[in-house]
Amino acid sequence: MGMGRLSQEQIVFGLALLLCVGFALALPGFLTTNNVLNLVRSVSILGILGVAMGLVVIGRGIDLSLVALMAVSVAWALHMVGTGMPLPQALIIALAFSLFIGAVNGWLVAYVEIPAIFATLAMGTLIYGFGRYFLLDLDVVYMPEAARHILWLGQGTLFGVPVPIFLFAAVCLGGHLFLRYAKSGRYLRAVGDNMLAARITGVPARPVVVLQYVLSSLIGFMAGIVTAASVASMNTRLAISTYVYDVILVVVLGGIGLSGGRGGIRNVIVGTLLIGVLLNGMTILDIQYTVQNVIKGAILLTAIVIDTILNPRDEQTAQQGDI
Amino acid sequence: MAVSDTLVRWRYRLVPDHLLGEILTKRWVDNAIPVLILVIVVAVFGSLIPDFFGAASIANLMRQWGEFALIVLALMIVMVAGGIDLSVGSTFALGNIVALALLSVGEWPVWAVVAATLACGAAVGLVNGLLVGYLRLRAFLTTLVTLIIVRAVVDMLLLKYSVAIAGSFVDSDLWYWFGEGGILGVPFSVVVIAVLAIATHLVLSRTRAGWHVLAVGGSRRSAHNVGIPVRRVICMTYVASGTLAALAGVLLASRLGGAGADTGVGLEIAALTAAVLGGNSLGGGRGSAAKAIIGSITVMIMVNGLVRLGVVRGGSSLMLGLVLLAAVAIDVRWLKNRLKFLNKVYVSPTYAELPAAPSTEGASPYALNDRLRSVEAIGLDRIDGPEDVILDGDDNIYVGNRTGDIVRFLAPDYARQEVFAHVGGRPLGMAFAKDGALLVCIGGMGLYRVGMDRSIEKLTDETNRSWFSIIDDSRLRLADDLDIAPDGRVFFSEATIRYEMHEWPVDCLESRGNGRIICFDPNTGTTRTVLKNLVFPNGICVMHDGQSFLFAETWTCRVSRYWFEGPKKGTVEPVIADLPGYPDNINRASDGTYWLALVGMRTPAFDLALKMPGFRKRMARRIAPDEWMYPNINTGCVLRFDEAGRIIETLWDLGGESHPMITSMREHKGHLYIGGILNNRVGRLTLEGVDTSWTGQASYWGGQSSDGAKP
Incomplete structure (x- = not known):
């Protein structure tokens, strides 16, 4: 990248800084240590989910069932603990459920060849319906006494810094190392860049696609634990909210192209920062929730337009019906 | 016959295996699966819920369905052009609140409200x-993002106007008639969707604009290359979709008269499920209004049925998710594998048993000899595949070739050749009519007449359609050989109705009666099927008596006689039932007997295979066509028989040195001219002891025809 041209990542980072400065000047109390820590803590869950989504998007997929799966599996874990099951056992069962659904997603995309966007959209609806019908009695599952140990993950601090920030950092580090140094991480990028070419060179393309959805469900589960620990409950209506689009917003804004193969964890961090600053600022400004939605929508739309211009769809590898 | 053979024979006689492949070739199969699902859903919920289809229940359900079907129709229009519109649910809610707000708070007249609401929906569509x-x-x-934004706008409008809407009263009969009235007892919303569905169908299937939409959905790049304004077409589909969704919102507003926060939430999933379940493909190119209607009814019944059954708490989400996944999976797999599957199941062999093959050695009339060794070659390597040979009164030779020409070799030495006429298809059997014109059966095209002035005229390319045939058998696929009765009627054989010209040997794997003999009457211009269910009828020759014709059925190795006039009119009699090879063309000989070409000889292995349809079916499914076991069509002979079926002589060419591959022969002035569909020459054999002035034309039409053809 030459000096004259800025990457999307740099632009977004600059925007985030600009917003920071703007808010700091305009809003008293924005730049206090407390608010900044609060800001980062509030977006660290979004960031963790962003890493999960980022991995899938780099592999030229998309996971719209991410939030639904997170909400239902963690709520189920809490529910099981509430009925007397030991915490570790409940967590392991819920995690296994989560990983299984992730694998099913991957199988549907890689082997049945359903477009990722439909497979995961339908899966999201299905998981929510399944959870509400078979697993849970109520929309909101509160954290039972027996699960108090994990509250620390969401509400505790370490060296004066909230724990979720450390978790976000750890997930980012793990994701970065995976993408950069693990063989399967390289495969994932290759498959995302050009699946046919990757397959011809001998990359096990389909298993790699399954892997990316399993990873996303794993990281999503961790994000769910942190969410539940932060507010001491899990609201399954999150599954049918627009939260998952905030996650996509983070990824796309950060500069991970939806056509796959581009970007890394750093993009997720930058995107998270911008969204965090924006949400925090809008909340301090006391902007109405619906208006916030319009603003977020407009920003996401702009981000997609810029993404389309910067990463034009490749007519050779884009398939008919790749919508 | 062994018991097991009998069982196999009845098994293949009673079970029509070939129908599966024929059904799969039909376009309506695309709709058959959704209709089947609909029938199952109706049956299940109808039996689970008493009075589910009672009058009151139906009326209520239909009014809701009208609105839902509009949204599915909207989505279908976008999907068929290769896009998707998830914002329909929000646009629907927007239409609802805008209509109510304008009517209650703005106090606009009804027509203006409807127009403004539709414009609102169109605007959302335009943005998309x-x-x-x-x-x-x-x-x-x-469209996901516009879904969120429009939803947020709806929420803002709700905050502002919902109290005012709830508190006001609309004073308009027309408005209430929208929501509660109907035409002839049919709810208004159902009338609207019926009219719009028919209009959509007509636009998509009959107008230029609709073809553009389908073309863009079928292949965006190709549509662009042929000059269709792809971007504008796509844009317009979204505008149409937004307008239709807003119209559904107006109908909802007139029906309920209130606005809630959950209006249209999750509707896009239900609509998407309905559209895909109806058979509209993701990614475009395949979709219709009928598919949208079928899918919307199915999903409507499922969702309402679950509610009536008392299934709550996410039950309908679970079901919609499952159905959507299953429908998309079927859609993806079906589109990908339909042709592959069709190729596997189309070839459907049946049981066929041939009588024991007569010997070709010793004292047999078929005994091998070398009498074709003295055949001389005409046009060697200058003609490709002369299936049939015929000579005119001036002794010129006419043959067809593989590239769609009728080639004429000029008498007397046949050194010069010219393209007599280019017909385009594959010329097969030929005969001269009484007026001297050449009638030709053209594979893939039908029956044609080529005048001596080289004018080409289609006589017929279709016959009456059979009532119970699944594939459309009215078109002629493989007109093979013809002959002309004294009154001018043309009898010609169509070898098979299931295969095209280039696949004709595959028909032998089936050995079913796929062929027929058809009569074209030039006096009335009509074409009727005369004989059906013949096993690859091939050569045909009007007998010397002028009342009957001989026809050869290639894969059953027999020659039969059919009377079209006289006391035995309409009956078929076997003439030769057990040939040692596969018969092809039949022609008259000068002494009142008939010439017959055997295109290939039977082999014990293939005869055995004919009794094992399961074996041939497995072969057709599991191995490549190049590796299939075909009948031998390389080595054959010419033989002469009389009308009682006695074999008089047989002419062989041992080793195929002078003239391999024979499909026809024609006697003319003491010579026999031989053609072969895979051969590179026309053969000429001098016959001993025959009438050297005899010609085919004179035999058919007396002397005048050959005189008339002379300049």
């Missing part, structure tokens, strides 16, 4: 269209 069509954004994400 500009972004997806012109800026080429990803349809899915873009």
Whole structure:
């Protein structure tokens, strides 16, 4: 990248800084240590989910069932603990459920060849319906006494810094190392860049696609634990909210192209920062929730337009019906 | 016959295996699966819920369905052009609140409310269209975002106006008639969707604009290359979709008269499920109004049925998710594998048993000899595949070739050749009519007449359609050989109705009666099927008596006689039932007997295979066509028989040195001219002890025809 041209990542980072400065000047109390820590803590869950989504998007997929799966599996874990099951056992069962659904997603995309966007959209609806019908009695599952140990993950601090920030950092580090140094991480990028070419060179393309959805469900589960620990409950209506689009917003804004193969964890961090600053600022400004939605929508739309211009769809590898 | 053979024979006689492949070739199969699902859903919920289809229940359900079907129709229009519009649910809610607000708070007249609401929906569609069509954004994400934004706008409007709406009273009969009235007892919303569905169908299937939409959905790049304004077409589909969704919102507003926060929430999933379940493909190119209607009824019944059954708490989400996944999976797999599957199941062999093959050695009339050794070659390597040979009164030779010409070799030495006429298809059997014109059966085209002035005229390319045939058998696929009765009627054989010209040997794997003999009457211009269910009828020759014709059925190795006039009119009698090879063309000989070409000889292995249809079916499914076991069609002979079926002589060419591959022969002035469909020459054999002035034309039409043809 030459000096004259800025990457999307740099632009977004600059925007985030600009917003920071703007808010700091305009809003008293924005730049206090407390608010900044609060800001980062509030977006660290979004960031963790962003890493999960980022991995899938780099592999030229998309996971719209991410939030639904997170909400239902963690709520189920809490529910099981509430009925007397030991915490570790409940967590392991819920995690296994989560990983299984992730694998099913991957199988549907890689082997049945359903477009990722439909497979995961339908899966999201299905998981929510399944959870509400078979697993849970109520929309909101509160954290039972027996699960108090994990509250620390969401509400505790370490060296004066909230724990979720450390978790976000750890997930980012793990994701970065995976993408950069693990063989399967390289495969994932290759498959995302050009699946046919990757397959011809001998990359096990389909298993790699399954892997990316399993990873996303794993990281999503961790994000769910942190969410539940932060507010001491899990609201399954999150599954049918627009939260998952905030996650996509983070990824796309950060500069991970939806056509796959581009970007890394750093993009997720930058995107998270911008969204965090924006949400925090809008909340301090006391902007109405619906208006916030319009603003977020407009920003996401702009981000997609810029993404389309910067990463034009490749007519050779884009398939008919790749919508 | 062994018991097991009998069982196999009845098994293949009673079970029509070939129908599966024929059904799969039909376009309506695309709709058959959704209709089947609909029938199952109706049956299940109808039996689970008493009075589910009672009058009161139906009336209520239909009114709701009208609105839902409009949204599915909207989505279908976008999907068929290769896009997707998830914002329909929000646009629906927007239409609802805007209509109510204008009517209650703005106190606009009804017509203005409807117009303004539709314009509102069209505006949302235009935004989508500009972004997806012109800026080429990803349809899915873009419309998801507009879904969120429009939903947020609806929420804002709700906050502002819902109290005012609830408190006001609309004073308009027309408005209430929208929501509660109907035409002839049919709810208004159902009338609207019926009219719009028919209009959509007509536009998509009959107008230029509709073809553009389908073309863009079928292949965007090709549509662009042929000059269709792809971006504008895509944009317009979104505008149409937004307008229809807003119209559904107006209908909802007139029916309920209130606005809630959950109006249209999750509707896009239900609509998407309905559209895909009806058979509209994701990614475009395949879709219709009928499919949208079928899918919307199915989903409507499922959702309402679950509610009536008392299934709550996410039950309908679970079901919609499952159905959507299953429908998309079927859609993807079906589109990908339909042709592959069709190729596997189309070939459907049946049981066929041939009588024991007569010997070709010793004292047998078929005994091998070398009498074709003295055949001389005409046009060697200058003609490709002369299936039939015929000579005119001036002794010129006419043959067809593989590239769609009728070639004429000029008498007397046949050194010069010219393209007599280019007909385009594969010329097969030929005969001269009484007026001297050449009638030709052209594979893939039908029956044609080529005048001596080289004018080409189609006589017929279709016959009456059978009532119970699944594939359309009215078109002629493989007209093979013909002959002309004294009154001018043309009898010609169509070898098979299931295969095209280039696949004709595959028909032998089936050995079913796929062929027929058809009569074209030039006096009335009509074409009727005369004999059906013949096993590859091939050669045909009007007998010397002028009342009957001989026809050869290639894969059953027999020659039969059919009377079309006289006391035995309409009956078929076997003439030769056990040939040692596969008969092809039959022609008259000078002494009142008949010439017959055997295109290939039977082999014990293939005869055995004919009794084992399961074996041939496995072969057709599991191995490549190049590796299939075909009948031998390389080595054959010419033989002469009389009308009682006695074999008089047989002419062989041992080793195929002078003239391999024989499909026809024609006697003319003491010579026998031989053609072969895979051969590179026309053969000429001098016959001993025959009438050297005899010609085919004189035999058919007396002397005048050959005189008439002379200049």
